[in-house]
Amino acid sequence: MAQFFKPQKRNKSVSKTLRAQVSALDHQARAVIRGEGSKKQTRFIMGALPGEVIQYKTTGKHSGTLERILEPSADRRDAPCKYYDQCGGCDFQHVAESYQLGHKQQVVEELFQKFGVFDSATESLPWQAPLVSEPTRYRRRVRLATRWLGKEQKLLIGFREAQSHQIVAVDDCLVADESLLQAVNRLYPVLNTSSIATKLGHLEAIHTNKPVILLRITDSLPKDALQSLGSWQAEHNIDIWLQSENELTPLNNAGLPFDTSIDGDKLYFQPGDFLQVNGGINERMVQQAIDWLAPEKTQRVYDFFAGIGNFSIPLARRSKAVLAVEGVYRMAKQTLSNAEANGLNNLTSLSADLNDISASDLKDPADLWCLDPARPGAEGVMTLLEKLKPEQRPSRIVYVSCAPDTLARDLAIIAGLKSDKKSSDYRITKLCTVDMFPQTHHIETMVCLERAS
Numbered sequence: 001m002a003q004f005f006k007p008q009k010r011n012k013s014v015s016k017t018l019r020a021q022v023s024a025l026d027h028q029a030r031a032v033i034r035g036e037g038s039k040k041q042t043r044f045i046m047g048a049l050p051g052e053v054i055q056y057k058t059t060g061k062h063s064g065t066l067e068r069i070l071e072p073s074a075d076r077r078d079a080p081c082k083y084y085d086q087c088g089g090c091d092f093q094h095v096a097e098s099y100q101l102g103h104k105q106q107v108v109e110e111l112f113q114k115f116g117v118f119d120s121a122t123e124s125l126p127w128q129a130p131l132v133s134e135p136t137r138y139r140r141r142v143r144l145a146t147r148w149l150g151k152e153q154k155l156l157i158g159f160r161e162a163q164s165h166q167i168v169a170v171d172d173c174l175v176a177d178e179s180l181l182q183a184v185n186r187l188y189p190v191l192n193t194s195s196i197a198t199k200l201g202h203l204e205a206i207h208t209n210k211p212v213i214l215l216r217i218t219d220s221l222p223k224d225a226l227q228s229l230g231s232w233q234a235e236h237n238i239d240i241w242l243q244s245e246n247e248l249t250p251l252n253n254a255g256l257p258f259d260t261s262i263d264g265d266k267l268y269f270q271p272g273d274f275l276q277v278n279g280g281i282n283e284r285m286v287q288q289a290i291d292w293l294a295p296e297k298t299q300r301v302y303d304f305f306a307g308i309g310n311f312s313i314p315l316a317r318r319s320k321a322v323l324a325v326e327g328v329y330r331m332a333k334q335t336l337s338n339a340e341a342n343g344l345n346n347l348t349s350l351s352a353d354l355n356d357i358s359a360s361d362l363k364d365p366a367d368l369w370c371l372d373p374a375r376p377g378a379e380g381v382m383t384l385l386e387k388l389k390p391e392q393r394p395s396r397i398v399y400v401s402c403a404p405d406t407l408a409r410d411l412a413i414i415a416g417l418k419s420d421k422k423s424s425d426y427r428i429t430k431l432c433t434v435d436m437f438p439q440t441h442h443i444e445t446m447v448c449l450e451r452a453s
């Protein structure tokens with residue numbers, strides 16, 4: 001019988017060390033290497049800048065890690081954080097903040113062009129000045145990973161390395177409010193025992209009106225562990241909350257309400273609720289949303305993706321009525337009680353999945369829409385907008401986004417709404433980047449759209 005030659009499956013690509021010049025940055029601030037090797041491949045590498053000649057190691061088909069910078073860019077600066085080389089968190093601090101913001105604006109513009117939101121050959125976007133943040137110590141909330149090293153009987157608390165599950169142990173974080181890591185460092189000796197550490201998933205430190213540490217627990221804690229956490233809480237006056245799969249509870253029922261103020265009103269929340277990480281810039285962002293939407297006392301507003309009412313409450317103060325829509329039932333309830341606590345009775349809160357929303361869920365149409373979705377964007381809301389009759393559509397929309405690609409996708413849908421088949425029913429009247437996450441590649445954008453009357 002003839003034996004056929006059976007080629008062996010090729011091994012995964014072998015890692016190589018190469019040298020190249022960076023041609024651009026992509027939308028995640030990764031350096032782009034074009035035309036690599038005989039196949040003219042494109043590769044993406046974090047940490048390098050356009051124009052730089054670098055030595056890098058290939059890791060996957062299109063990825064690589066930076067080994068050495070052979071010819072640095074004039075735009076490069078020494079990263080201010082001591083953990084920069086290992087930590088996967090602030091991946092864009094090797095350039096000045098003005099460069100970071102300029103790049104972010106360019107990314108948004110390029111994505112809008114790519115998705116057909118506008119045509120740079122015939123029009124320009126009405127960019128406004130970016131909302132600029134404090135470059136460091138701006139976070140009022142951090143989430144830290146944990147791992148118990150059994151052999152060494154030691155708990156690691158820190159951030160994940162880039163593209164890895166390894167944890168970089170940290171005792172400070174340059175972008176976090178100083179009190180956050182200080183609280184975690186103080187709690188560390190209590191956590192650093194196998195009875196707690198082996199059951200710890202991650203932890204979160206938050207500081208608005210007062211500090212709180214939320215411990216994500218994978219199994220119930222023994223009585224002595226709960227006692228030592230309780231004693232620490234009483235001694236340090238820092239609340240501890242325990243989060244298991246189904247429950248979120250304050251330890252020993254500690255904890256008066258947590259709150260944050262916005263526009264002169266108080267927003268109460270519970271650890272675990274969504275909270276904009278950058279408190280300073282959040283206030284300016286909400287103020288700008290109000291300015292751009294310019295609500296009047298006769299107008300109705302929808303606030304989609306409302307969280308605990310960060311935009312809804314200030315909008316309710318200035319309009320006839322607000323309908324706040326939020327997927328997480330607990331937060332939807334919190335928005336309503338926040339309205340009541342601030343003496344507002346013109347806000348209705350609806351808990352609903354905005355991927356699957358219809359006009360009948362919302363009752364009366366609204367003049368103004370505020371949208372602040374998570375990274376997947378607001379495709380369901382775009383479908384709703386498409387289905388509405390032109391006269392039922394809002395006269396103004398403010399879209400706040402933390403993901404420029406889904407923002408561009410959604411705005412392309414709005415740009416496609418053409419009642420007279422020629423020009424779009426909506427035009428972008430203002431947009432800007434919001435410096436919500438300095439030192440990182442993450443991009444926050446605000447866009448205001450107005451309907452042609």
Ligand SMILES: C[S@@+](CC[C@H](N)C(=O)[O-])C[C@H]1O[C@@H](n2cnc3c(N)ncnc32)[C@H](O)[C@@H]1O
Pocket residue numbers: 274275276304305306307308309310311325326327328331352353354355372373374402
């Ligand atoms: C970026 S946060 C904004 C929250 C709020 N606007 C604020 O400024 O604090 C996005 C919110 O959308 C909610 N969300 C995400 N997906 C949703 C969905 N499919 N339907 C309804 N709400 C959703 C999240 O629970 C979260 O509260």
